[in-house]
Amino acid sequence: MVEVQINKTVLELIQGDITEQGTDAIVNAANAALQLGGGVAGAIRRKGGPKIQEECNKIGGTFVGGAVITTGGNLKARYVIHAVGPRWGEGNEDEKLRNATLNSLKVADQNGLKSISFPAISTGIFGFPVKRASEIMLKTTIEYLKGKTGLQKVAFVLFDTDTLKVFKDTLEKMKI
Ligand code: AR6
Secondary structure (H helix, E strand, C coil): CEEEEECCEEEEEEECCHHHCCCCEEEEEECCCCCCCCHHHHHHHHHHCCHHHHHHHHHCCCCCCCEEEEECCCCCCCEEEEEECCCCCCCCHHHHHHHHHHHHHHHHHHCCCCEEEECCCCCCCCCCCHHHHHHHHHHHHHHHHCCCCCCCEEEEEECCHHHHHHHHHHHHHCCC
């Protein structure tokens, strides 16, 4: 586990399953249609129950780079923030991943949440390179936390040791 402080917020890197996190919200690596498929979304669907997909269907969808909120169903987290990352190769991927991260943080603040957990958005089924994703997601989050926010904790929950190591190395290079 790695922890750094950015103003009033703790930024944490941990290895684990995002669906087990007790933060106010967990972020889903979603698609623009808000249809919960495999990877993180599949785990959320299985553990959270059908209510989350039903709420997504009511919302209908969002743009790539966007983020919407539903309740957390049967999950420990009270909310799921569905962030739509880019598919690698579709164009403008860096900006879209930055927006997906930034919009998730904004949605958390708009809903008065104190803590949020992120997966490595787009780096599974969507094929975004992990190192590049770690640089974009961490830089965007750190910049955001230097501004006005009520968030007390932002966790990056990485599924395997390799991904955790990449995020750790990126954070170290940022010399916080
Ligand atoms: N906890 C934490 N990280 C996880 C978990 C978990 N339970 N499961 C997978 N990961 P992905 P994407 C990691 O594929 O690339 C779905 O079909 C995984 O190792 O979940 O944005 C959606 O419905 C990888 O590093 O998301 C979309 O259509 C990261 O989480 C599409 O896949 C993201 O992998 C989204 O693809």
